[in-house]
Amino acid sequence: MSDNDGKKTLGLGGSRPSNVKQSFSHGRTKNVVVETKRKRVVVPKPGAAKPATTGGPVGGDPKKRPAGISDVELERRMNALRLAKAREAEEAAAREAEEKERAAEREARRAEMEAKEAEDREREERAKAKAEEEERKAAAAAKAKAIADAPPAAAAAPGETEISRPSAAPRKAERATDARDKAAKPKSNRGNDDGRRSGKLTLNDAMAGREGGRQRSMAAMKRKQDRARAKAMGGSVEREKVFREVALPEAITVSELANRMAERVADVVKALMTNGIMATQNQTIDADTAELIIEEFGHTVVRVSDADVEDVIQAVQDKPEDLKPRPPIITIMGHVDHGKTSLLDAIRNAKVVAGEAGGITQHIGAYQVTTESGAVLSFLDTPGHAAFTSMRSRGAQVTDIVVLVVAADDAVMPQTIEAINHAKAAKVPMIVAINKIDKPEANPDKVRTDLLQHEVIVEKMSGDVQDVEVSAITGKGLDELLEAIALQAEILELKANPDRAAEGAVIEAQLDVGRGPVATVLIQNGTLRQGDIFVVGEQYGKVRALINDKGERVQEAGPAVPVEVLGLNGTPEAGDVLNVVDTDAQAREIAEYREKAAKEKRAAAGAATTLEQLMANAKADENVSELPIVVKADVQGSAEAIVQAMEKIGNDEVRVRVLHSGVGAITETDIGLAEASGAPVFGFNVRANASARNTANQKGVEIRYYSVIYDLVDDVKAAASGLLSAEIREKFIGYANIKEVFKVSNVGKVAGCLVTEGVARRSAGVRLLRDNVVIHEGTLKTLKRFKDEVPEVQSGQECGMAFENYEDIRPNDVIEIFEREEVERNL
Secondary structure (H helix, E strand, O other), X not given: OOOOOOOOOXXXXXEEEEEEEEEOHHHOEEEEEEEEEOOOOOOOOOOOOOOOOOOOOOOOOHHHOOOOOOHHHHHHHXXXXXXXXXXXXXXXXXXXXXXXXXXXXXXXXXXXXXXXXXXXXXXXXXXXXXXHHHHXXXXXXXXXXXXXXXXXXXXXXXXXXXXXXXXXXXXXXXXXXXXXXXHHOOOOOOOOOOXXXXXXXXXXXXXXXXXXXXXXXXXXXXXXXXXXXXXXXXXXXXXXXXXXXXXXXOXXXXXXXXXXXXXXXXXXXXXXXXXOOOOOOOOEEEHHHHHHHHHHOOOEEEEOOHHHHHHHOOOOOOOHHHOEEOOOEEEEEEOOOOOHHHHHHHHHOOOOHHHOHHHOOOOOEEEEXXXXXXXXXXXXXXXXXXXXXXXXXXXXXXXXXXXXXXXXXXXXXXHXXXXXXXXXXXXXXXXXXXXXXXXXXXXXXXXXXXXXXXXXXXXXXXXOEEEEEOOOOOXXXXXXXXXXXXXXXXXXXOEEOOOOEOEEEEEEEEEEXXXXXXXXXXXXXXXXXXXXXXXEOOEEEEEEEEEOOOOOEEOEEOOOOEXXXXXXXXXXXXXXXXXXXXXXXXHHHHHHHHHHHHHHHHHHHHHOOOHHHHHHHHHHHHOOEEEEEEEEEOEHXXXXXXXXXXXXXXXXXXXXXXXXXXXXXXXXXXXXXXXXXXXXXXXXXXXXXXXXXXXXXXXXXXXXXXXXXXXXXXXXXXXXXXXXXXXXXXXEEEEEEEEEEEEEOOOEEEEEEEEEEEEEXXXXXXXXXXXXXXXXXXXXXXXXXXXXXXXXXXXXXXXXXXXXXXXXXXXXXXXXXXXXXXXXXXX
C-alpha cells in the first residue's frame, strides 16, 4: 500500500512537489508528499509610474511609491498601519493597568500574610500559656495527692517497695498536651526543608529525650523567614555585597584572583572577555590587568611584591634589658702549615690534625672550649691553603676575634697577608699568635717586623694589637693566649638575646649518607631548639636533631654555639643565613621564592649578551681547548674551593671547565654526564656507589679519588698541560757563504759554498739571507762534497747546495742553517 493510497496529492498551481520523511515512536517512519509554493515576483511594466512609499502621505509623489502599488492599495495599507498603532497603544495601557492591579494584589496578599502570621503567633502564645497553666495545675494536684498518700506508704511492711502510680490528673494533662502537639504538627513533613528534624535519631537520643541531628540557629531561621517573605512578595532576594582589600602580586592566575575577591570564576572570566582579554581560569594575568578587574568589581587593590614573603623574617631590635652575655667567637687564621690546628688541639687537648688528610685542614671546624677559669670560647678553625679563600672570608665575617697564627721560623706568608685583609675587611680585632717558638731557628722579632709592612703593629712595637709567643708542641704561652682572648672579649662586651627566634650562619654543609643533608651552623642570636621550623638560603626544614662539637645530641643551642643541624630538605650553600619561622608553609614559600629568584638571576646573567658578543665568544672559543671535569666533594666548602681553584687553571689556549660540582657520593647521574662530555670524575673525600662504579666500568669513564686538595689541583694542571700544543724552538747550527753559482743540467742552479761557522746538515732547515734580509726559507734539495752526496759538511769546508723549488741565488748570499725541536709546555 503506497503512502498516498492511490489518491491524488493536493496541490497549488505553480508549486513544486517534494518528499518529507516523518519519524514516529518505535522506529516507525512515513514519507509524505508536500508541495512548496513559489514566491510570486511582480515585475513592473516598462514605463509604469512608481507609486508613493508607505512612509509618505496617501496619494504622494508617484515616483517615491513602491513598484506595482496603486493608490487604492496604498490607502488600504496606510489604514491598516494606523489601526495597528492604535491597537498597540491600547495593549500597552491594558498591560499597565494589569501591572497596577497585580502590585495592589501583592500588597494586599503581603498585608494578609503579615496579619495571619501575627494571628498565628498570638494563637501560639495563648496556647503555650494555657498549656503552662494546665501543667502547673497538674503538678500541684500530683503533689497534693502524694502528700495525702504518704501515711499508708510509711506503714508498709519493711523490705517491700511500693511503686507509686501516676495520678489520673497528670495523665489527662499529658494527653491534652500530646493532642495539642499533634494538632499543631503538619500532616506531612514533605516539602518542609527547615532542616530541624534532619539527621539520624539514635536509640540513645530517643531515651535521653534529644531529637538528634544538628539544630539550626535562630539567625538561620530568621534569614530563612526573611527570604520566604521576600519571595512571597514577588521581590528578588538581594544579598548585600562585601567589598574587600585584595592583595595583588606581580602575576596571578584568574582562579586565584576570583578566590581573593570572593567572586565567581565565571564572572571574572566574563569581565576579562568584556575587556578584550580571552583567558581561562588557569591562565596567568599581569598585575595591571588584574587591578582593572578588581576595580571593576568594586574592591580595593593592595599591591604586594613576591619579595614580601620574606617580611616574616623581621629584624627585631632587642631591648637592652633582654640582652645577656654570650661567649666570644674566635677564628684561627693564617698560612698553611703554620700550626693553626695544632694550636687548637693543644687548647682542646684533642687530636684533630691526626684526622686530617695530608696533615692540612680542608674544612672549617667549629669547637667550644671551656677554660680553667670557666669561660666558654667558641673557636672556628679555617684552612690555610690558597684554594680556601672563601672559607677564610666566611670565618672572618661571623667572628668576634681573629687569632692570626704566624710561624716564628717562617714569618709572614701569602695566606697570612690574605687573612690580615679578611680581618680588616670584617673590622674585627686581631690577636697575633707567634707559633713554633720552641724551634731553634725561631725568630719572633722578624715576624713582628714583617707585620709592620701590612699595618699590623703589635704591642711590643708600641701598637695596639696583642701578640703572644706560643708553642703548640710544648704548650708554652697557651694560658697567656687564652687570657688575651678573654681580655679582648671583655672589652667588646658581647651580648645577645637568647629568648627569641634563632638566627645563625651556615659554616659548612654536607650530604651524609645515613643522616641526609647536614649543616654546621653557628647560632648568632636567639636559641635554636629541636622541632623548630627554619629556612636557610634556598632550603628549609624542621630541626630533627642538634649535635654539638663533641658528637652529643642536645635539645637546644644558644648564641655563639656551633651545632650540626639535621632535618633539611637539601644541602644549603656555606655562608647562608638560617632563620626560624612560625609555620612550615612560610618556610616553603620563602625557600621557593629564593630558588626562583636565584634561577632568574642565573638566567639573566646568561642571557645578558648581545649577538655580537656571542659571535666574538664563539670565535675566541674556537682556538681554546677545554678540559671538562665533574667534581664531587664531601662538604660544600671543599666543592666551592675546588671549583675556584679550577677556574684559575689555564691560559689563552686551554682552560678547565667544571661541568658539575656537588656534595655527596658519586652517583650514576654524574657518570652519565661525564660520559656524554668525555670528562673524568674527581671525588674529594667521597666514593662512587656500586651502580656508579659498574656504569663507569661499562662506559669507560675515569674516576679519580683525592683526599688532599694539592694533589687534585696538580693532576688537573698536568692533564690541562697535555692539551697545550708543543712549543717549537729553533737551534742555529751553522752559516755558509755562496762563493759561486753554477748551472747543472737536471738539477738547476747550484751554489758553491764555504761553511764559515758550525755545520751544514742535509736534514736541517735553511734560510737565504741577502744583505741580512731573509728572502727565502725552505729545505735543501742536495748537499754535495765534490761529486758525492753527503749528510753534513763541517766548518771551513766547501760544498755544493741546491734549494728545493728555489733558484734565485747569487754570489755573496749567506745561507743560515737551523734545526727545529719541540718543547713540551706546562701551565
